[in-house]
Amino acid sequence: MAGAFPPHVGFKLSTQKKYTTFTRATTIKKITTHLTIPHIGNARPSCEYNWPMTTHNINFDIYWPRIWRSIGTILSDPTEERIWRLYLHRGVYVRNRDNLAPTQVCRLNCFHPANPSPPEESMLHLVDCPIINIFWNKCLTFTYTVLGTPPIPPRAHRNAYHKAIIFGLTPATITTLLNTQTRAFLRHAWGVVYRHFTQVDTDLTTFNPHVAFLHTLLSFRAATLRLAITTAQDRHKIRYSTLPISDPTKADEALTNLLAPRDPNTDPLSHPLSLPFQTALTQAEAEAY
Ligand SMILES: [Zn+2]
Numbered sequence: 001m002a003g004a005f006p007p008h009v010g011f012k013l014s015t016q017k018k019y020t021t022f023t024r025a026t027t028i029k030k031i032t033t034h035l036t037i038p039h040i041g042n043a044r045p046s047c048e049y050n051w052p053m054t055t056h057n058i059n060f061d062i063y064w065p066r067i068w069r070s071i072g073t074i075l076s077d078p079t080e081e082r083i084w085r086l087y088l089h090r091g092v093y094v095r096n097r098d099n100l101a102p103t104q105v106c107r108l109n110c111f112h113p114a115n116p117s118p119p120e121e122s123m124l125h126l127v128d129c130p131i132i133n134i135f136w137n138k139c140l141t142f143t144y145t146v147l148g149t150p151p152i153p154p155r156a157h158r159n160a161y162h163k164a165i166i167f168g169l170t171p172a173t174i175t176t177l178l179n180t181q182t183r184a185f186l187r188h189a190w191g192v193v194y195r196h197f198t199q200v201d202t203d204l205t206t207f208n209p210h211v212a213f214l215h216t217l218l219s220f221r222a223a224t225l226r227l228a229i230t231t232a233q234d235r236h237k238i239r240y241s242t243l244p245i246s247d248p249t250k251a252d253e254a255l256t257n258l259l260a261p262r263d264p265n266t267d268p269l270s271h272p273l274s275l276p277f278q279t280a281l282t283q284a285e286a287e288a289y
Helices: 028-040 047-053 064-069 078-088 130-145 158-167 180-202 209-240 249-254 275-288
Strands: none
Touching (some): 078 158, 158 180, 209 249
């Protein structure tokens, strides 16, 4: 009998040291580690070397373990973070990576036609481009006015700007992350702005930073409502189930500035946005169209 139904202990993959239960030994993270270690060994991601090394580089040290651990937030799923993660790895397409591209200057024509040396469309130019800058400034204003982030200096303070937008770090140190809402919001922003930027070439559209900002707010609003509804359902389950369910307090913290205070007399599935968030959305709609 014990042979037909072995006890649920004493499992480990060949790359693991300790024996544990089958379900603990075979999580997605552990299987991924098991399958990739033989190929990569101790090698680090190439972006750790390349961000400070390339011609269009950044001028501060990066504490990478903190950045890698910050991947994934309660307000952004892997699809919404996809472009930011790709950008972190220096993997998005920009013209100066493509030797066969007819031109390597910025596709948004962010320069004077008589400029003898127009700006190259580099990885860092996605943050520094004066036209995309209008978009980033609106995003940073939103993080300050709605998400309660301390003000992030404008582009003139290059390092602070790059730390926040690229890595989700505060201006003060290289190890302190911005709050969860702000990091999630900036990752939504990367997904939207890069789609609008790409469509300039693929669909021959005109890049409009105001429309891109509105679409970022809509994407972030969807994530906010998704979390609010999931949390309400979790509360319901906690009340009526004895099964272990994640504590909704963490979600409440993430939603603090995003939703209006709960009124127990209203519909539990109704989640009105906070006044600053709703005001920002209304203003963005007015500016975009
Ligand atoms: Zn540009």
